[in-house]
Amino acid sequence: MVDYDVIIVGGGPAGSTAARRTSQAGLSVVLFDKARFPRYKPCAGGIHSGVNRLLDFDIKSILQRKISGATMFAPSGFRVDCIPEDRSVPGSIISREDFDHLLLKKAAEVGVEIREDTLIAKVREEESHAVVTTKEGEEVTGMYLVGADGINSIVAKSLDFYDGWRNDSAMIAIEVEAEVGSSTVREICGEPSGYNADLLLLYYGGLSHGYVWCFPKQSVLSLGACSIQDKGGELRPAYEKWYAAFKNEHDIEPQILSDTAARFPVKRAKNIVKGRTILVGDAAGLVDSFTGEGIPEAIESGILAASALSKAVKEANPRSLREYEKDCKREIISELKAMDFMANTFYKSRKNMETMCRFFRDDSHANFLIAAGIGGIITKRELKRKMLLRMAKKRPREAISLLL
Ligand SMILES: Cc1cc2nc3c(=O)[nH]c(=O)nc-3n(C[C@H](O)[C@H](O)[C@H](O)COP(=O)(O)OP(=O)(O)OC[C@H]3O[C@@H](n4cnc5c(N)ncnc54)[C@H](O)[C@@H]3O)c2cc1C
Incomplete structure (x- = not known):
C-alpha cells in the first residue's frame, strides 16, 4: 500500500501544473518544494500569449505589464522593433513570486497536498513504487514520481537520467532587479509609437553566444545577461560594460534590489521517462535555446505528464508513461529543435x-x-x-x- 498515486518534487510552473491536472483527474497527489511560497526565482518574467491558452484559470490579477513586441539591438547598435501589427494577442510580464504562488494555490484548490519547506534529499524506485526521502529522513511512497525540480534536479541525478549539464548544454545568467520607478520603466521600454504597451529589449553582440536583456516589470527593470556556460567568463564583464552605457544613455542611477546568478538548460535530457518516473520542465531540459523561454514549456510538459500519469494509474501500467515521451516529442521537443536551428x-x-x-x-x-x-x-x-x-x-x- 503506497501513500499517494503521484509524488511531485518541485513546485515551479511544471510541478504545480502537473499536480493540478493529475489531481483533477482523480489521483491522490503530494507536491514537495524546498522553498516556502511566495519565493524569489531569478527570471525575466516574460510570457507570451500561449501561456493563457495553456492554463485553465485566469491570471489577469497578477500581470504586471502588457507586452506588444520586442526590440532587438544589433551588434553594431541599430534598433529593430518587432511588433506584430495585430496587437490583439499581447504577451505579458509577471513576477515569479506571484505567478508561481498562484499556480501552487490553484493546485492546492483541487486537492493537491502541498508540502513547502521540505527538501527532498534522495529518491529511489522499488519494483512496485517510488520512494522519496526528505532532508529530515521521512520516507514517502507513491506509485509514480515526477521530477519537476529544475535544472539541478535531484530526481534526475538520483535515478541516473543524467549526472549534470555539460558546458554546451546550459546557459548561465545574471538577473538584476533594478528599481527605477514606473514612469522611467515606460520611458525606457514603452512603444515609441505611444501605444499603451511595453517592449522587451534585447541587446546582441556583447556576448559571443548569448545576449543582454532589459525587461519592464512594474516599477523595476529586470536587467540581465545570459551566455552559453562554456563561455561564462564573458558574462559579468559584458554585462557591466553594457550596464554602464545603459545608465549613461538613460541618465539613471537605479537602486539594485537583487543581483543573482542562475542557469537554464538548452538541450533536452536524453531520457525523460524511466521506470515509474517522469521529468518535466527544466529538469527535462525543455527550454528554448534561442530566447531562453521555458515557462510555457514547463506548463505544457506538466499537462502532458498528467495525462500519461492518469492513464498509468487507471491501467496500473507504468508503460503508459511512455505516452508522455511521445507527446512531448511531438508537441514540445520538435518546437525546441526548430529554435535550436535558429540559435545555432x-x-x-x-x-x-x-x-x-x-x-x-x-x-x-x-x-x-x-x-x-x-x-x-x-x-x-x-x-x-x-x-x-x-x-x-x-x-x-x-x-x-x-x-x-
Ligand atoms: C535568469 C533567468 C531568466 C529567465 N527568464 C525567462 C523568461 O523571461 N521567460 C520564460 O519563459 N522563461 C524564462 N526563464 C526560464 C524559466 O525560468 C524556467 O524555464 C522555468 O522556471 C522552468 O520551470 P520548472 O517548474 O521546470 O522549474 P523551476 O521554476 O526551477 O522550479 C523548480 C522548483 O523545484 C524546487 N526544488 C528544487 N530542488 C528541490 C528539492 N531537492 N526538493 C524540493 N524542491 C526542490 C525549487 O525550489 C523550485 O521551486 C529564465 C531563466 C533564468 C535562469
Missing part, C-alpha cells in the same frame, strides 16, 4: 547576428515572422520554415553565408 545560426558569429538583425529590420515579412514567433502567435516550426524560405527568396547569398 544566429549565435554562430557576430556577423550572423548582424546579418539577421539587418534582415529583420529591412524585410517587413521577416520582421513580422520573428515578432510572431517570439510572441507565440505562430509555432516555432513555422517560424523556422517561413524564415528560411523568406531569406532564401529575398537574400539567397546571405542565406548561404549564414549557414557556412
Whole structure:
C-alpha cells in the first residue's frame, strides 16, 4: 500500500501544473518544494500569449505589464522593433513570486497536498513504487514520481537520467532587479509609437553566444545577461560594460534590489521517462535555446505528464508513461529543435547576428515572422520554415553565408 498515486518534487510552473491536472483527474497527489511560497526565482518574467491558452484559470490579477513586441539591438547598435501589427494577442510580464504562488494555490484548490519547506534529499524506485526521502529522513511512497525540480534536479541525478549539464548544454545568467520607478520603466521600454504597451529589449553582440536583456516589470527593470556556460567568463564583464552605457544613455542611477546568478538548460535530457518516473520542465531540459523561454514549456510538459500519469494509474501500467515521451516529442521537443536551428545560426558569429538583425529590420515579412514567433502567435516550426524560405527568396547569398 503506497501513500499517494503521484509524488511531485518541485513546485515551479511544471510541478504545480502537473499536480493540478493529475489531481483533477482523480489521483491522490503530494507536491514537495524546498522553498516556502511566495519565493524569489531569478527570471525575466516574460510570457507570451500561449501561456493563457495553456492554463485553465485566469491570471489577469497578477500581470504586471502588457507586452506588444520586442526590440532587438544589433551588434553594431541599430534598433529593430518587432511588433506584430495585430496587437490583439499581447504577451505579458509577471513576477515569479506571484505567478508561481498562484499556480501552487490553484493546485492546492483541487486537492493537491502541498508540502513547502521540505527538501527532498534522495529518491529511489522499488519494483512496485517510488520512494522519496526528505532532508529530515521521512520516507514517502507513491506509485509514480515526477521530477519537476529544475535544472539541478535531484530526481534526475538520483535515478541516473543524467549526472549534470555539460558546458554546451546550459546557459548561465545574471538577473538584476533594478528599481527605477514606473514612469522611467515606460520611458525606457514603452512603444515609441505611444501605444499603451511595453517592449522587451534585447541587446546582441556583447556576448559571443548569448545576449543582454532589459525587461519592464512594474516599477523595476529586470536587467540581465545570459551566455552559453562554456563561455561564462564573458558574462559579468559584458554585462557591466553594457550596464554602464545603459545608465549613461538613460541618465539613471537605479537602486539594485537583487543581483543573482542562475542557469537554464538548452538541450533536452536524453531520457525523460524511466521506470515509474517522469521529468518535466527544466529538469527535462525543455527550454528554448534561442530566447531562453521555458515557462510555457514547463506548463505544457506538466499537462502532458498528467495525462500519461492518469492513464498509468487507471491501467496500473507504468508503460503508459511512455505516452508522455511521445507527446512531448511531438508537441514540445520538435518546437525546441526548430529554435535550436535558429540559435545555432544566429549565435554562430557576430556577423550572423548582424546579418539577421539587418534582415529583420529591412524585410517587413521577416520582421513580422520573428515578432510572431517570439510572441507565440505562430509555432516555432513555422517560424523556422517561413524564415528560411523568406531569406532564401529575398537574400539567397546571405542565406548561404549564414549557414557556412
Ligand atoms: C535568469 C533567468 C531568466 C529567465 N527568464 C525567462 C523568461 O523571461 N521567460 C520564460 O519563459 N522563461 C524564462 N526563464 C526560464 C524559466 O525560468 C524556467 O524555464 C522555468 O522556471 C522552468 O520551470 P520548472 O517548474 O521546470 O522549474 P523551476 O521554476 O526551477 O522550479 C523548480 C522548483 O523545484 C524546487 N526544488 C528544487 N530542488 C528541490 C528539492 N531537492 N526538493 C524540493 N524542491 C526542490 C525549487 O525550489 C523550485 O521551486 C529564465 C531563466 C533564468 C535562469
